[in-house]
Amino acid sequence: MRSKYKTGLLRANLLVAAALVALRAITADAWIDAILLGTMTAWLIVTSVRLPLGHRRLTVTLWQLLPGLLLAALLWAAPERHIAWIWVWAILLMWPQPPWTLLLHGLLAAITWYAQRELLGSEQWWLAGLLLAGLMVFGLSRSRALQAQRFATRHRARLVAGWPLWPRARLERDLDRERRRSTRESAHVELLLLRLPPRKQLPAVGRLRHHLQRFESCYRLDRSTLGVLLISRDAEQGEQRRQRLLDALESSTTARAIPLPCLVSLADERHALARQSPSLWIKESPTHA
Incomplete structure (x- = not known):
């Protein structure tokens, strides 16, 4: 439009x-x-x-x-x-x-x-x-x-015209949809949480959008947290795509990857990201613990 x-x-x-x-x-x-x-x-x-x-x-x-x-x-x-x-x-x-x-x-x-x-x-x-x-x-x-x-x-529109950047409320709705997709298509879907300074959010989204598929989106959860839903064929491809996204960001970015079957509470994962020490933490499913 x-x-x-x-x-x-x-x-x-x-x-x-x-x-x-x-x-x-x-x-x-x-x-x-x-x-x-x-x-x-x-x-x-x-x-x-x-x-x-x-x-x-x-x-x-x-x-x-x-x-x-x-x-x-x-x-x-x-x-x-x-x-x-x-x-x-x-x-x-x-x-x-x-x-x-x-x-x-x-x-x-x-x-x-x-x-x-x-x-x-x-x-x-x-x-x-x-x-x-x-x-x-x-x-x-x-x-x-x-x-x-x-x-x-x-709460229902893109935060930046023409960019795949949506508010937190959109993510909460999309999580249910992507859980059903992962079950129906046996796809690997993970939520990648990124913590970075507020002034670097838009530049980061500008770089991330070149690595996202047209059906994938980025979400602004708060002033210092972005979320990305990555949809891949399997866990191996998901790991490769995640690494390409992280390589496009600055080294000071803290990341937390959660496969959707392992996601219990979005709020808990955000709090864990704020206290996280390593730059990247990947949540494993209980079967691999």
Whole structure:
């Protein structure tokens, strides 16, 4: 599907907003307005360009804080010229974000609204505050709904578009299917657990996917653990394929191989991997103990 993650419309909206803000920056009378509006334009353009690369995650602290800080600076520096921008706070709250940034944006909105009391007059100031509060509550409810949808989607969809990387919930369903396959086809199926630093997970998946069959997948179990289901004709071929996968990874990776007939508890195997000393541990079936 060409726009599987529905980013096309959002990207277009960001670019339109960037064009409007850029036009406002060009026609600004004060240099401080031009700088702040120009920075806003750059933020919108970069966000729209990087949006399809969702796995790169433009969610570093400064990037999340920048639009709110720029808006607060604009309203604080020249409220008489940019009073209409106060309604943008409601739009900022609609963007999915961590709770602490929602709290910060709410606090900045309250501060900038309070600073307008002399400019608006008592009655208009209170009315603007009530309307802004209502719109912000609506934006917050929208943000919570989007995050709930995103959470549900991540539990059933690929974590990276076009890559065989799935969430843990998918692995728990696939284990039952592959157990039935191994019994029905007398195939050798094993779960390979890999422990590596979080920053190295995506590069590792990028290398692993070239060694997986089209019917095999990789799973992200937590910030430091990946799982791979290897399906082979027999144990000998499974050992060869496992070694090729491990050779493609860095030497610091800790691995644990469990044939599905020997897998009793996925949680127990993950805990054992975290305490494991050797770089590779292969679980043997009881008949070979």
